[in-house]
Structures are given as C-alpha cells and as structure tokens.
Amino acid sequence: MKARKNKTIKPAVHIVQKELLQPYNPVSINLIGAGGTGGQVLTALARMNHALTALGHAGLSVRVFDDDKIDDANLGRQLFTTAEIGLYKSVALINRVNRFFGTNWKAETVRYEKEQLKDKDVASAVITISCVDTVQARFNIAEVLKYLSKNYGGRNHVQYWMDFGNSRTSGQVILSTLEKIKQPSSEIYKPIDNLPLVTDEFKELLYSSEQADNIPSCSLAEALTKQDLFINSALANCGASLLWQLFREGILFNRGFFLNLADFRTQPLKVA
Template sequence: MKKQKKYKPAVHIIQKELLQPYNPVTVNLIGAGGTGGQVLTALARMNYALTTLGHAGLFVRVFDDDKVDIANLGRQLFTTAELGQYKSVALINRINRFFGTNWKGETIRYDKPSLKNADLASATITISCVDTVRARYEIAEILKYLAKQYGGRNHVKYWLDFGNNRSSGQVILSTLEKITQPASELYRPVESLPLLTDEFKDLLSATEQADDVPSCSLAEALSKQDLFINSALANCGASLLWQLFREGILFNRGFFLNLNDFRTQPLKVA
C-alpha cells in the first residue's frame, strides 16, 4: 500500500530584511482619493504600532496630481479648508502633524513621463489605489522595469493593489521578483505571487469605471462608489499588510469583498 503524501499548505514567507530592517521600509502609495486616503491613515497607525514594537517603521510617499474639489467632501477625507490643495499634500501634511512623521506628498502622477527618477519611483512596497485599468497596467510596466534595472536600497519587491466598483472590490498582493524562501517541513513555501495584471485581466476589465470624468457632487460620486466601500477595503487590505510585518508568513495573498451581502472571500497562496 502506497504511503500518502503529507499535505503541506502553501505559504509565502517574508524575508528578515522586512521584519527586522535597519531603516524604515519604503512605501509608495499611488492615489490619494477615496481608498488612498483611508489606506494612508491605516499606514500611519501601522507605522506608529511598528515603531512602538521596536521595528524601524515605514517611510511613505503619496503620488497624486489631483486637487481637492467640492465633490470630494464627505466621501473622501478632506475638509472645506483644503479645497484647491493637492490631495497628496493635504493628506500628508495632516498625517505628519498628527503622527510626527516626515512622509512626502508628490504632486505628480505615477507614470512613465513623470518618473524618470528611479529613486523616487522605486519602493520596497508599492500600493496602488487607482480608478482605471490603464493606470494599473502602466504601474505594472514601471514596476517590472524597476525590478530588473534598479538595484538600490529601495528595490521593488511587493505590489498591493486596491480596486473596486460601486459596492464590491478586491485587494491583491503580488511580487515583482522571486522572494527567497526557507525550507519547511510544515509548509510549502511559494517564492512568487502572480502579478494582478497577468492573472486577473478579465476582472480588471469588469471593475474598470465607465469613464474618468470627475463627479460634480457627492450624490453623483455615491452613484459610482458606495460610501463605505473604500474604508472597508482599506481596513481589510491594511490587515493583510499588518500580517506581513507581524506574522512574517502569509496563507492568503488577498481577498474579494462584497458589501451587498457582507461577504469576504480570501485569495489563497498557491
């Protein structure tokens, strides 16, 4: 009788240089709108907790060339006093004052023409909170290029993408290179997590917004995205990142969320 092979769950194990870094881990956050603003607040809380626990913490740059307008109030984290300001600068100034950080707001779009400076474009973790499929594919191209051509301290390793339509969405973690995994008797370590743009082309097309025309009012904005979808995705996605830093091992590389029936489906490492 043949002996059955022992089942080993697939996992992704985080390298020590992220768990016990000498310097803050660099994070590029692309997009400072409904989801991006919520993610930034979660990153600030995470940074405070990590440094309190003896970790070097995070250094975050936020990229967005958009300015605050009246339709952003209520659904996004802006006040009337910030109307006309760049979203990235308004959010970063508030976070820096509240948490005592020295994070940076970049008033440019994260795209090929604007990012000729590889030091600025590259970060250990890139987080995208953008509205269009086109933007995601361009981010993917930039990150793949940097993974091959840029060898600095902030060499790109992970890409965490947030995407949603009116009342559902997903958060998916990808790797830009093979992450060396230790041998394990209990688990089956996986060194690469597939890129969102390679694995979910159909999903990206389905969640793309019909147009890029800005909303003229809060009511119009809410017809495109529900009031709490951004914060729900941001908190769950931040929990995945928190698990990366605190546990050092991931059984799930993302999730799908539907607020209509309050259902969350994890995306397993495979």
C-alpha cells in the first residue's frame, strides 16, 4: 500500500518590492481626507517618516487633499483649534506637521476627483490613502486611480490603495493594489500579486456602513452621535501599523482588518 504524500499548504502572502523597502527617493503618498481619521493618519505618517529616515530609509513625501474648511464642530474630535477656524483642513494640518517635523509636505484644497485633477504628477502617488466618509467619494477615487494606473507611467506610478472607513463604533482598513505587483518565487509561501480593490470586493459593505445622515454636524456633541470619540484614532493607529509592516518587514500576511470598538474585537483580513 502506497503511503500518501503530505501536501503542505503554503500560507498566502504579499511581498513588497525592493523599490519601497530601499528607495532612492522618498515614497510618495497621497492622503485623501483631512477629517477625524485623516488628521490622525497624517500624524502617524509623520511619525513613521521620522522613524524610517532614522533607520536609513528615504522616508515619505505626503500630499493631503481636502476642500473642507474647519468649523466649530471640528474642534476637539479632529484636533483643530479655535485659531484655525475658517482655514482649510489640509492646509492647517500640513503646516502643523511641517513645522513640527521639518518636512516639506504639500496641501491641496480640492477634492480628489477626475475633474479637479489636471496634473497627473500631483494626482499620482505610489500609495494612496483614503479617509473619506461617503461611498461616492470612494468610487470617485477608484475611477481616478484606475485611470492613472493605465495612463501614467512616471516615477510615482500608482501601486497601492489603503482605504479607511467607519460607522459610529466600527470600521475597516483595506489594502488594495491597482495592478499586479511582481512577486518572487518561494518554496515557503504562496505569493499573491494582486489585492482586490475595496470598491469591487466590498461594494455592499461600503454601502451598508455609510452613515445615513451625511449632513455636517453643528457641534461636537452632535458629531459624537454619529462617530464615537476614539473610533478614528483606533482605526488610524491600526492602519498605520499595517503600513509600517509593509515598509519594515516587506511581507504581508494580512491586507487589512475589521474593527469593532463596541466589543473591542478586531478581525484580520488575510491575503488570499
């Protein structure tokens, strides 16, 4: 009787290209949305950039897109001050980060939509991070990124899209690729070259998690009825940890996660 051969199932992984791990120039990142989550993500990126450069990496070059201005309801939860009321969120946050960390990052006071983005060099970045609060905004971003993936071949050619989304006490962060990322052969792992777009794979989830009332809040108290005080910072820190793993370890077993602060539960989304 012939013995059965043991077939070991290789764990699926996504392996990051060397150009991101040991770049000659700072890695370009477009951060779309400078609200509750976007502001927290920007601070995390600034800390990450400082740490990466200390470790000999070329660091990050970030551009923030947001056409919204600061009002009273943004104070406290979004970490703006009374002196900043009336300023564009993107400008206020970028100025603050640049002064604190000595960076030269940029602010754009327009929405990230095809009609607004005439300069492909500005619209395109190796990594796009979206922190928007409507489904339509995500599909607008997807449209722009798909277009750039096919029509822009510059140094900042789009590769990854990390999307942050949340309801009142829950949310998700999902990493996608805009094209197949060349993977090395491996005897230990099963390298995956394509991570599905969030707008394709989780279309129904995006619509179900969208807040029913998208009218701007008039006060912090009203804003807190729509989003818990710490959901934005919790998502931002966990999502930044995934990005940090991408840069520091160069291999991803998870491409995102689902977070529920109501019962303190996090569910990873495996690479498959």
